[in-house]
Amino acid sequence: MKKGVMRPGHVQIRVLDLEEAVKHYTDLMGLIETDRDDQGRVYLKAWTEVDKFSVVLRETDEPGCDFMGFKVVDEAALNQLEKDLVDYGVEVEQVPAEELKDCGRRVRFTVPSGHAFELYADKKYTGKWGVSAVNPEAWPRGLQGMKAVRFDHALFYGPELAAVYDIFVNVLGFHLAEQVLDPEGTRVAQFLTVSMKEHDVAFIHHEEKGKFHHASFFLDTWEAVLRAADLISMTDTSIDIGPTRHGLTHGQTIYFFDPSGNRNEVFCGGDYHYPDHKPVTWKAEDLGKAIFYHDRVLNERFLTVLT
Amino acid sequence: MAGFQVNNRTTGDHFLCQEGQSVLKAMEQAGKKCVPVGCRGGGCGFCKIRIVEGDFECGKMSKAHVPPEAIDKGEVLACRIYPLTDLTIECVPLPEAAFEKQKTTKV
Ligand code: FES
Ligand SMILES: [Fe+2]
Numbered sequence: 507m508k509k510g511v512m513r514p515g516h517v518q519i520r521v522l523d524l525e526e527a528v529k530h531y532t533d534l535m536g537l538i539e540t541d542r543d544d545q546g547r548v549y550l551k552a553w554t555e556v557d558k559f560s561v562v563l564r565e566t567d568e569p570g571c572d573f574m575g576f577k578v579v580d581e582a583a584l585n586q587l588e589k590d591l592v593d594y595g596v597e598v599e600q601v602p603a604e605e606l607k608d609c610g611r612r613v614r615f616t617v618p619s620g621h622a623f624e625l626y627a628d629k630k631y632t633g634k635w636g637v638s639a640v641n642p643e644a645w646p647r648g649l650q651g652m653k654a655v656r657f658d659h660a661l662f663y664g665p666e667l668a669a670v671y672d673i674f675v676n677v678l679g680f681h682l683a684e685q686v687l688d689p690e691g692t693r694v695a696q697f698l699t700v701s702m703k704e705h706d707v708a709f710i711h712h713e714e715k716g717k718f719h720h721a722s723f724f725l726d727t728w729e730a731v732l733r734a735a736d737l738i739s740m741t742d743t744s745i746d747i748g749p750t751r752h753g754l755t756h757g758q759t760i761y762f763f764d765p766s767g768n769r770n771e772v773f774c775g776g777d778y779h780y781p782d783h784k785p786v787t788w789k790a791e792d793l794g795k796a797i798f799y800h801d802r803v804l805n806e807r808f809l810t811v812l813t
Numbered sequence: 814m815a816g817f818q819v820n821n822r823t824t825g826d827h828f829l830c831q832e833g834q835s836v837l838k839a840m841e842q843a844g845k846k847c848v849p850v851g852c853r854g855g856g857c858g859f860c861k862i863r864i865v866e867g868d869f870e871c872g873k874m875s876k877a878h879v880p881p882e883a884i885d886k887g888e889v890l891a892c893r894i895y896p897l898t899d900l901t902i903e904c905v906p907l908p909e910a911a912f913e914k915q916k917t918t919k920v
Contacts (some may be wrong), residue, residue, distance in 0.1 A: 522855060522873035567876040569856035587828070744853035765858020767875070811851035813858050 508781070509590070509679030509805050510583025511576050511700045513601050514707070516560050516606075517660055517721050518572035523765040524548060524565040530764045531646075534581050534741055535723060535772070536653040537561060540597065543607050552723060553635040553646055558608050558658040561721070562660040567813040569766040571718035574660050574707065575612060575622035575624035576678075576700070584627040587678065588613045594677050599688045603628075617673050619664025620715025625678075636752050652734040654773055661719040663712035663812050667693055669782055670709055674698050680706070684754050688790040695788075697754065704755040704777045717812040720761065720769035727774055734772045752776075753796040754788055761808070768813045817896040821847045822865065823904040835871050836862070837891040850902065853892045860891040867900035870876070 512705060521527035528548050531537045537550040549559035557577075564572060591598050591613070601624065610628030617623065636646025645653075664670075669805040671693070675682040683704050686695035697705035708718065724795050725731055728749075735749050738760070748760030749798050757776035761770055777786075778779055788796035795802040819836055820827045826847040831841035837860050840848055851859025858878030864887040869886065872893035879889060888905060 522875070567873070569854070570877075626838055758876070763852040763854050766873075767852030767854030769852070783894050807851060807859075811857045813852070813856040 507579075507679065507700050509587060509677070510579045511587065511625065511678050511680070512579050513577055513665060513701060514560075514657060514659060515577035515629065516562060516575040516609075518547075518562040518564055518574075519569050519718075519721060519764075519768055520564050520566045520568060520572060520766070521537075521768070522565070522567065522569060524563060526765040527563050530564065530743070532650060532694070532743055534651045534737060534743060535770065536649050536651040537723075540632070541607055547606075549607065550634075551635065552656045552688070553637075553649060554655050555628045555657070556633055556637075558632045559629075562606065569768050570716075571621070571660065571721070571768070573614065573622035573624050573625055573737055576628050577629065578625050578708075579582060581627045584611075584613065584625055585614075587625055590677050591615055591673075592811060594673065596673060596677070601662060605770070608764065617710065617756040619662060619709055620668035620670040620717075621662045621664060622809075651737055652723075652725065652730070654772060655726060656724045657731045658703070658773070659725040660721045661708045661710065663710050663717040663719050664715050665711065665713055667696055667709055667711050671696055671698075681779065681781055681783075682785045683777075683783070684786040684788065686710075686754070686788045686790050686793065686796060694752070694790055699779050702778045702780065704757070704779055712812070719812055720771045722771035722773060725772050731758055731760055731774055735760050746807060746811070747798065750801065751799040753792075753799040754786075756799070766813070767811075769811070817867075819896065820899075820901045822901055823847070825892075826846040830900075833895060835892050836869075836894045836896065836900065836902070840891070847857065848891045848902075851892075855890050855893040858890065861888060861905045862894075862902045863887050863905050864889060864890045864894070865901040865903055868897040869900060870895045870897060 541549040544776040548563045599614040603718035611753040612626040680698040684697040694711040697708040746761035755776045756772040759773040771787040816831045824847040828843035852855040855874040
């Protein structure tokens with residue numbers, strides 16, 4: 507957080523059928539619909555999140571991810587980060603306040619892997635859903651499905667990881683928590699954090715630009731991950747892989763797809779990262795174990811199925 | 814028994830598809846592996862096939878993988894195809910670019 511970037515704030519996901527998608531993200535995953543706008547977008551949040559929304563769904567004919575936004579500590583930090591990006595040679599675009607409802611101005615830029623990111627300082631504070639800020643109960647009643655706790659991170663596939671690293675680490679103040687190195691020492695995967703979490707955003711090398719691998723949501727326990735797996739079967743939802751454990755980050759996880767083919771993850775656990783921690787390295791030769799710690803083999807789908 | 818017969822003429826596999834069921838789902842249920850299975854949601858383009866013969870209905874598919882001109886050629890996504898008659902399908906070789914991509918994807 508040394509440059510003022512605080513945490514993942516939102517992700518805008520493109521879906522083929524809005525109502526099918528809303529049902530998936532609410533009934534199955536347990537997000538809460540908080541608003542809709544005149545562009546037809548739907549705003550959702552997980553119950554522990556204090557701001558109004560963290561997931562925005564947009565209906566269009568090509569699934570994928572429009573952008574991921576990070577919240578910064580204040581307007582002064584936003585101004586400074588904007589200046590730093592420009593000085594570094596990154597082209598920035600101004601997105602006016604209220605383009606997303608109840609969200610302040612956003613500074614948008616595209617990194618060399620082809621993915622769009624945003625920084626913003628303000629969003630309407632609505633507090634945790636269903637619990638009071640004073641003497642709060644442990645959890646709210648009435649949550650659906652997997653009862654996702656928070657939007658946690660996203661993983662993107664694209665080229666030019668070194669250039670992406672430079673922007674995130676040198677300009678935005680992220681730390682490299684984990685990496686995968688090929689035998690020549692080239693970094694082919696990078697897990698970056700601005701917090702104590704093992705990753706707030708991650709990238710894996712891929713020739714085609716701008717691909718979306720997954721948006722991930724946190725659950726409290728392994729039991730909750732197993733329960734998510736039950737729900738995936740009960741609803742005949744398209745599964746990718748899991749429940750299992752990752753080598754990278756050591757999180758316990760399950761992957762599945764939304765009705766438009768965008769991959770979702772729910773996970774629990776995982777390591778932590780302080781700024782004095784050196785990066786954890788996995789060898790590309792052992793990628794099977796790095797990604798799926800139990801099977802120790804990759805499923806082809808995990809590497810090639812993207813939106 | 815109700816349902817439609819789907820024949821994959823590239824691999825010689827055939828399986829039964831119930832009314833309202835997608836070709837990909839029917840194939841998975843039959844334990845066949847003659848079409849690659851990806852997201853099952855019309856988003857990733859992994860399950861692309863060509864319909865050589867037969868009538869079908871289409872669900873929503875990513876335009877990135879199925880532009881309108883592809884549908885005219887019968888190139889569609891098996892996870893979003895619902896047969897109305899028996900179907901003959903064939904595998905669509907991955908476009909060269911996609912193949913290159915797979916080879917060079919390091920991880
Ligand atoms: S499996 Fe992804 S488009 Fe059919
Ligand atoms: Fe993840």
